[in-house]
Structure formats: C-alpha cells, structure tokens
Amino acid sequence: MSNSKQNDVVCVTGGSGCIGSWLVRLLLDRRYTVHATVKNLNDDKETAHLRALEGADTRLRLFQIDLLDYDSIVAAVSGCAGVFHLASPCIVDRVLDPQKELLDPAVKGTINVLTAAKAAGVRRVVVTSSVAAIIPSPNWPADKVKAEECWTDVEYCKQKELWYSLSKTLAEQAAWDFSKESGLDVVVVNPGPVLGPVIPPTLNASMLLLVRLLQGSNETYEDIWMGLVHFKDVAVAHILVYENPSASGRHLCVEDISHFGDFVGKVAELYPEYNVPRLPRDTQPGLLRTKDAGKKLMELGLQFIPMEEIIKDSVESLKSKGFIS
C-alpha cells in the first residue's frame, strides 16, 4: 500500500459506528490525523471507545455533527485532505417514517458532506455505499454475475418497502451526480453485511442479524444478502481506494458472493450448541455465487478474510462482550 498520504488529515463521518471505529483505528495505526464525527459528544457510548484507541490522544479529534445540519459538517471537514463518508442510518427493521428516519439523512446527508468537502478543497471523498445499492435487482440477466455495474431496482424497493436499500441507492446516485456536476473526486465502496470483532459498546444491524440467527430467527434476508465481509477488510478497502489514485468507481466488497443459506449452514456447523435454524442453501434465487466478486479491491491488494474466520471472530467477540452467552 502506498504510504504517501499517511500524514494527511482526514475526516471519518460516522466514526463512532461499528465500521467507522475500525476505520478510525486503522487510520490512526497508519499515522493519519483523524477528525471523527459522532452524533452526541456528551455520550460516552459514542466517544469512549474512540478516545481509547492507540494514537487517539495526539491524532484524533472528535466533532459532533447532524447530517442535516450543514454547518456542523463544515467544521468537521475543514482542513482535511480526504473524507470518508460513512454516517448514515443503518436500519433494516421496519421504520415508521422512512423519509425522516432513512431517506433524508442518507441522501441530504451525503449531499451536505460532499458540498462541505468540495468547499473545503478536499482531494478525494470515499463514500460508503452498500450491496443494498446493487441488489435487489430482479431484472438483471439470470446468467450474469452481479457486480459493480448492477444497480438496485428503485421501483421494486418502493413496492416492497425496502427503505434502507432505497436510501443507500438514492444516496449513492446523489454522490455520483454531485461528483459529475462539481468535479469532486468521489470513490465508492459497496460492502456486504459486515461482521467481526466489535469496537463500540453497541451492535450495528449486521451484528444484530447474527445475534438473532444464533437465537433461532429464521429470517432469510433475501433482498439484502449478497455475501459477507470482515470489519477489518471494509476498513482496509476504504484506505486502499483513498490511497490509490488509480481507484475509481464502485468497489464491491464481499469475501465471495454467497447465499444467506451458505452462511447459516456454516454458522450451524461451527456453533452446533446454538439454536441456528435449518435453512435450504439456496435462499437467494437469481443470485449467482462467485469467488472473485471483490476483484477490483483484490487488484488493489486486499486479501479477503474467509467466511469461517469472519464467523469465528464475530461469535467470539459477541461472547467476550456479553452480547450472547
């Protein structure tokens, strides 16, 4: 990995979150100075785990932002060479007011962050999108592997009330539109469900999915599952696309394209003492499995941690932090 940018000051929006904390940790390890944003500076649950990271005492500054408050974002990105935009509500359960809870913070928040980054002279913005902006895509040719050129079907999301997927898709589209119109350098990472050792004291949606599975839930997540990825690999992917000038466009970030049934079968095999349901392997009709789905990131040097190791790291972290017994 090139190290020419490692003295940069960079901003991580959503630095308090499960992926954000991993990214802040790896950036500090690589000698970056980091502006991490949180929603509430007075809440220890959002800040203590960040302040405890190695290097935080001298190279981490915390900023309170609200994605809908442009001025709060200006302060966080001021003086930064790069911005990693992760902050976005990650709620896959039912919501009462999708516009307010998901769509506005995702879409308006992305535009606010990019506008502030452009005004501050930021060189590159890495936007965290999701496989939720790639699937569901029911009209994609059945014999073609889903990859970066595949986009979520917005009308299908509206019909099935898949508000999280809609929020990520519209937010990513807004980011590309902004980049085209303003000339701002934007690169996108599209992770699948992210699992692994947890740094904050609260769990994100993907770790909660694993907890529920271990407790016997038989949900199949057919509209959002496309293969999983380790927290560390998602953080490394963000740094790779930031540091490599040749990186461009979208970057699918999954260790393999697999079905939820493959994952459930592996969890059951590794942890027979839990109440994991029996599911058929093929839980995603129309989703072709493939081994080199993350090849754009692999070409930049990422070696994906395999499924078995991701599951073990996740379950052991949940046990050691008391989320499961």
Ligand SMILES: NC(=O)c1ccc[n+]([C@@H]2O[C@H](COP(=O)([O-])OP(=O)(O)OC[C@H]3O[C@@H](n4cnc5c(N)ncnc54)[C@H](OP(=O)(O)O)[C@@H]3O)[C@@H](O)[C@H]2O)c1
């Ligand atoms: N988890 C996954 O499997 C997955 C997969 C693909 C993509 N992603 C994307 O990765 C990003 C981070 O997700 P995560 O899993 O790390 O979730 P998370 O732990 O819930 O983190 C979300 C972060 O966004 C911040 N945030 C949410 N709404 C905000 C608002 N209105 N104003 C300011 N900050 C706000 C949160 O701040 P507080 O901590 O202060 O609430 C938190 O730092 C999101 O963009 C998500 O869509 C996640």
